[in-house]
Amino acid sequence: xxxxxxxxxxxxxxxxxxxxxxxxxxxxxxxxxxxxxxxxxxxxxxxxxxxxxxxxxxxxxxxxxxxx
Numbered sequence: 001x002x003x004x005x006x007x008x009x010x011x012x013x014x015x016x017x018x019x020x021x022x023x024x025x026x027x028x029x030x031x032x033x034x035x036x037x038x039x040x041x042x043x044x045x046x047x048x049x050x051x052x053x054x055x056x057x058x059x060x061x062x063x064x065x066x067x068x
Contacts, residue, residue: 021056029059 020037023030033055040048 018053020053023056024059024061027059027061030056033059 023034033052037049037052037056040046040052
């Protein structure tokens with residue numbers, strides 16, 4: 001028979017959230033994602049905000065730098 005665990009797991013350590021990424025200038029994909037992010041923030045849809053942030057961060061820009 002297996003024995004039950006009677007203690008709590010160790011604490012989870014979570015870091016500070018990342019700052020929202022800035023869209024790259026003259027990039028249509030980033031501009032669209034930034035517009036979607038703003039709209040999602042307005043309606044309180046933080047899952048869509050996160051999705052837009054991921055698109056901006058991971059979209060390839062071939063050597064361009066972000067407009068931060």
